[in-house]
Amino acid sequence: MSGGSVRSEVRRRFPRIVINLTVAFLFWIISQIGPIFVRGIVIPGVSMPPPLDSLSSIVQLTSTLIALIFLVRAISDILFFVDISAEIIVRSLGIKERRPLKRIARDLTYIILTLLLVTAASPILSSIPQIGGYLMAAVSLVALGVFLILIYDIGKVIHEVLREKTRKIADWIGGLLEDLDRRNADRKSNKKGTKE
Amino acid sequence: MSIAATSFIMIYLLTLLLVATDMVPMSVAALVGALFAVWIGLSYGVFTYEEASSFIDMRLIGLLVGTMIVMEVAYRSGLFRLIALYTIRVAGGDSRTLFVIMCITSAAVSMFLSDSTALLLIAAAATTISRIMDYDPVPYFVSASIMVNLGGTSTLIGSVSNMIIGLSAELSFSDFVMYLTPCELILWVITTATLYWFYKPRLEGKKEVPDYDPWEGIENKRFLIWSALLLVLFLGLFTMHDRLNLPPEAVALGCAILALAISRIDPAAIFRSIDWETIFFLGGFFFVVGGLERTGILNDLARGFMNLTGGGTIFLPTLLLWASGLMSTIVSNIAVALTLTPMIKDLGLKNAISSWAALVFGSNLGGAATPLSGVVTVMALGALKREGFKISLGDFTKAGLLTTFIQLGFANLYILIRFGL
Numbered sequence: 343m344s345g346g347s348v349r350s351e352v353r354r355r356f357p358r359i360v361i362n363l364t365v366a367f368l369f370w371i372i373s374q375i376g377p378i379f380v381r382g383i384v385i386p387g388v389s390m391p392p393p394l395d396s397l398s399s400i401v402q403l404t405s406t407l408i409a410l411i412f413l414v415r416a417i418s419d420i421l422f423f424v425d426i427s428a429e430i431i432v433r434s435l436g437i438k439e440r441r442p443l444k445r446i447a448r449d450l451t452y453i454i455l456t457l458l459l460v461t462a463a464s465p466i467l468s469s470i471p472q473i474g475g476y477l478m479a480a481v482s483l484v485a486l487g488v489f490l491i492l493i494y495d496i497g498k499v500i501h502e503v504l505r506e507k508t509r510k511i512a513d514w515i516g517g518l519l520e521d522l523d524r525r526n527a528d529r530k531s532n533k534k535g536t537k538e
Numbered sequence: 539m540s541i542a543a544t545s546f547i548m549i550y551l552l553t554l555l556l557v558a559t560d561m562v563p564m565s566v567a568a569l570v571g572a573l574f575a576v577w578i579g580l581s582y583g584v585f586t587y588e589e590a591s592s593f594i595d596m597r598l599i600g601l602l603v604g605t606m607i608v609m610e611v612a613y614r615s616g617l618f619r620l621i622a623l624y625t626i627r628v629a630g631g632d633s634r635t636l637f638v639i640m641c642i643t644s645a646a647v648s649m650f651l652s653d654s655t656a657l658l659l660i661a662a663a664a665t666t667i668s669r670i671m672d673y674d675p676v677p678y679f680v681s682a683s684i685m686v687n688l689g690g691t692s693t694l695i696g697s698v699s700n701m702i703i704g705l706s707a708e709l710s711f712s713d714f715v716m717y718l719t720p721c722e723l724i725l726w727v728i729t730t731a732t733l734y735w736f737y738k739p740r741l742e743g744k745k746e747v748p749d750y751d752p753w754e755g756i757e758n759k760r761f762l763i764w765s766a767l768l769l770v771l772f773l774g775l776f777t778m779h780d781r782l783n784l785p786p787e788a789v790a791l792g793c794a795i796l797a798l799a800i801s802r803i804d805p806a807a808i809f810r811s812i813d814w815e816t817i818f819f820l821g822g823f824f825f826v827v828g829g830l831e832r833t834g835i836l837n838d839l840a841r842g843f844m845n846l847t848g849g850g851t852i853f854l855p856t857l858l859l860w861a862s863g864l865m866s867t868i869v870s871n872i873a874v875a876l877t878l879t880p881m882i883k884d885l886g887l888k889n890a891i892s893s894w895a896a897l898v899f900g901s902n903l904g905g906a907a908t909p910l911s912g913v914v915t916v917m918a919l920g921a922l923k924r925e926g927f928k929i930s931l932g933d934f935t936k937a938g939l940l941t942t943f944i945q946l947g948f949a950n951l952y953i954l955i956r957f958g959l
Contacts, residue, residue: 447558448559451556457548462578462581
């Protein structure tokens with residue numbers, strides 16, 4: 343993706359993320375606080391099994407649902423930035439391979455390398471007095487981050503392969519159907535010709 | 539499973555992945571594995587530093603270095619080139635006869651030379667032939683690499699994996715000849731016939747052979763004769779080493795010293811031509827496998843094999859043959875031999891010869907299935923590229939997979955008849 347298009351995507355998606363997250367947060371607050379104000383009120387005419395017959399439950403449920411909807415909308419935009427940052431991190435690790443199998447193998451290599459480095463370093467780090475524990479936690483967090491990004495990259499590669507394959511299958515089925523349509527049309531025009 | 543055991547499995551996978559993805563050279567991959575193995579092994583108390591130092595099998599390194607020196611001296615004398623040039627003359631310009639002779643010569647030469655040296659020699663001959671006779675070199679190069687890979691199967695010094703298995707199983711040079719050569723000779727015929735059938739449309743008819751003198755270019759005939767005599771002595775001692783009570787590495791190193799003494803070539807030049815890449819790979823991988831062994835994983839795997847197959851002479855060798863064969867199509871056959879050798883030892887079989895034979899066949903025969911299965915195939919493609927010819931990976935794989943499956947299938951049948959029934 344070019345620098346310009348990234349800028350325009352940022353301009354388009356960033357406000358949406360902020361708004362969606364803010365609204366989601368607001369509704370989450372409502373879902374936590376709202377039920378307190380309407381506790382004990384039963385809605386007349388609503389024949390739901392308890393506890394769904396109380397207003398507090400309905401407020402909590404609906405506001406949580408709305409918060410979730412906005413959170414999902416925010417996540418779909420956030421994923422765009424996750425994609426870009428994952429790509430940048432993966433590239434900076436030296437993984438530029440385009441062939442899917444080799445790329446997955448390289449991702450796996452880096453995952454194992456990261457895990458081994460942490461395993462090997464942990465006895466040394468944890469033996470440092472006072473800061474050992476914090477250092478270990480920091481290293482583990484970094485390793486977890488790299489691990490997640492690489493796993494995500496593997497997922498993306500598999501997704502891409504599957505998308506390509508399904509597109510090919512869809513093209514093939516589409517071609518078959520077009521052939522079938524053409525044959526039917528030919529048959530009809532032939533019949534018409536013989537009648538005339 | 540303990541942290542150490544999981545870590546050693548990861549170290550093993552890391553080494554294989556580093557090799558498979560070409561991220562670093564083979565030797566560096568094994569050395570990175572060794573670094574982690576020693577680091578984690580010492581940190582988690584899997585072994586002591588003294589125990590780690592004993593992981594390297596110096597006998598194997600001695601056998602390997604000694605054989606490489608003897609063969610390098612023989613190679614520099616021009617002996618093998620002379621044989622190749624006489625071969626062309628015998629074929630009399632018929633590309634099909636030449637193809638068959640070349641296949642058999644490739645396998646025969648590889649019985650004694652390391653695979654990479656044998657391929658260098660055959661590639662040089664194939665280049666000469668295709669230039670002199672204006673033939674399509676692809677069938678010759680691909681077939682040569684497959685036959686070189688096959689040829690190394692039947693002798694103790696034919697391939698590095700055989701040296702690993704031979705020393706570990708205490709199989710002598712004559713044991714290899716007695717148990718494996720009958721199958722090997724039939725495999726030569728079957729594989730040559732398959733390759734001939736596969737490449738028949740690409741082989742041209744008979745052409746006039748230009749006049750040339752095979753002795754041309756031999757600078758020192760005395761050196762060549764000495765080298766030939768040394769080679770005879772080397773092979774003679776190898777055939778009788780168990781009767782003479784001489785370990786194979788002593789024969790190899792003794793003959794290497796003799797070769798250096800008679801050749802009068804700058805020893806530094808000979809030492810430079812030793813395949814250090816393989817030696818360092820072996821050195822590094824010893825630590826990886828040594829660590830795996832200490833964690834008890836290989837023992838568990840061996841027990842799993844025993845439970846699965848019952849440990850008999852039919853199912854166990856069959857499983858070993860196909861497992862090692864298929865592993866070798868992806869991973870270096872040295873790595874396969876180093877991993878499975880301690881495992882077979884752990885099985886504690888009374889009569890393990892069928893399992894050893896299965897491992898020898900499997901680890902060797904899988905090495906030419908795809909262009910990336912082994913050093914010989916990579917070298918053959920490189921040589922073709924230098925000659926300006928390109929062959930697609932798919933084209934090579936078709937010939938490679940076809941011959942590999944035929945070879946593994948026949949080897950399986952042989953093992954069942956020879957040891958199982």
